[in-house]
Amino acid sequence: MRSGILGLAGIALLGFGGNWAGHRVARAGLFHGSAIGTKSSSGDAAPPPQPSSAPLRQDQVATALKRLRALAAASPNLAMDFDAAAQVDSLIAGLSAAELAALYAGIDPSFYNYNLRILSQKIGLAWVAKDPDAALAAAFSKSTGKWQGRYLALTIYGQWSQNEPAAALAWLNAAELPPSLAGLKEDFRSAALTNLAGRDFELATAELLKMQSRATGDGPSAQGVLSQWGYMYADDPPMRDQLIEFAKSTGRPEDYADLNSSLLHSWSQEDSLGMLTYLQDLRGYLESDAVPAASRPAVDATAVSAAISREYTGPALEWWMERYGQSPDTPEPMREAISRWVQKYPDAARQWFDQQPESPQRDALNAAAIPAFLSQGKFSEAAHSIAGIRDPALRQPAVERLEILWKIQDPAAAAAWQATLPNDAGGEK
Structure with missing residues (x-):
């Protein structure tokens, strides 16, 4: 007798661990140190910002640098010390791109000193909004360890894209990036898109279609971002449905395969009936002609693998x-x-x-x-x-x-x- 993934509808949904609070925090963008703007980012993107030609005031830079170091030294945790963070923002506000560059050069973002790292990120975030080429190139070359420089550049770009997604993506879509950053384009786009889907679904999905497929290269891919979205929105039915329909429409079977896998792995234990319904729909999709014949084994295997992980x-x-x-x-x-x-x-x-x-x-x-x-x-x-x-x-x-x-x-x-x-x-x- 023929039966499918849901042939035994009475099977109990067994335990599957998951940090749902962590997913919600990520979805809210709370992993970033700066506030997220509420203005829609859809529509025509603004041109990439240009560096200011304001003169460099060395005395003001020196004063700001001294006070910033003192704040970092005195604060127990600069990321959570809102009074100290407000003073840092006040000292940085109004500085020109050249002054921010000088200030950034004067802070060593030691990976053994958390406050200095946060301080460097705050200065970099103010600078990147004025001169992204220079700010991100400086962040990338700030540390002797290549992975550290990559981390610094991606952190600053990620925070900028949370505050000003249209401007950050317009810069990214410009004809060329500085030579030192050319290899990070997919990393930057992935960082920008992680929390954008919930704010501007149209912009986020349009940008995701510009990303490479997992099958065509190493590094961040469209499927990787879709998997992140699956984990973040598995317990948000309206958003989940939007993502499923989008992933089915891209023309790349691996998009839905990876999204489906992350959804199944993350589905709430309290919503076993919803998961059963989803698996029924999934079976219908897999048995239809929606997936090209050449892609079916890999797509089917991804779905069955995820179902096995959930004890089906x-x-x-x-x-x-x-x-x-x-x-x-x-x-x-x-x-x-x-x-x-x-x-x-x-x-x-x-x-x-x-x-x-x-x-x-x-x-x-x-x-x-x-x-x-x-x-x-x-x-x-x-x-x-x-x-x-x-x-x-x-x-x-x-x-x-x-x-x-x-x-x-x-x-x-x-x-x-x-x-x-x-x-x-x-x-x-």
Whole structure:
């Protein structure tokens, strides 16, 4: 009898940890140190800001630098000390781009001094609004450690994009970035979009379509941002629905696959009925012609992997085997899901494999389970999985791996197992 991911609607939704408060904090933009403006950022973007030609007042810079250092030294936590932060903002306000540049150069954002790092970010945020090329290039080169400079530049740009998304994105979309920042374009866009969807969905999705796909390069991708949005809005039904419809419309199947995975991983434990309904809709989508044939295995595997992570293992695997039982290929998300399942529930996994009829896909999933058994030192269980593999091309490498590891751990047990192997299964006789 045919059944799908939701064939057993009565299955209880088992525990799945998640920091929902953290998601809500991220969604509200509270990880950023500056206030977020409420003016809509949609419409024509403003031109990138230009540096001011105001003269450099060295005496004012020196005075401000001395007072800022004193505030940083006296405050227990500059990010949470609102009185000290207000004094910092007052000292910075009204300074020209050149003066902010001099001030920024005078603060060492030591990663061992939290207050100086916050102070440097505040100065950088004021400067980037006046001269983004210079401010971000200076932040990137501020530290001798490349990852530290990248962190500083992305932090400042991320805060700027929260305050002035249109201006920040207009700068990013300009013809060229400074040479030192050219490799950070996708990182900047990802930083800008993380919290923008809830404020200006149209602008956020339009900018996301400019990002590279995970399949075309390393680094931040459109799917990475969609996954972040999935985690942030899994418990916000109207926003969740908007994201789903958008992801289905992009023409890139991997967009919805990654969004769906993050939604399933983050879905509230208190909304099991809503998750059941979503999985029913998901099954209909996966079984339709919406996903191109060439992309279906990877998209289906991502969905089934997420369902397994939420303990819908039996129905999800049954649906998978109905569709791909005669295929010898197993996409990476399925291999990873099987490995995690075997590590967490080895007895249930062994029982499921024993109940499956012989098929190319059973062989492939058995092969994916063996490394998980080996990593836990469960050599007898690995041997049992190997016995269930009929394809010599999959069985032989597994035999050789187990033979090497088992001999190191328990030579006598390994020899006893080898004696049971058929002649074509390898092993020393």
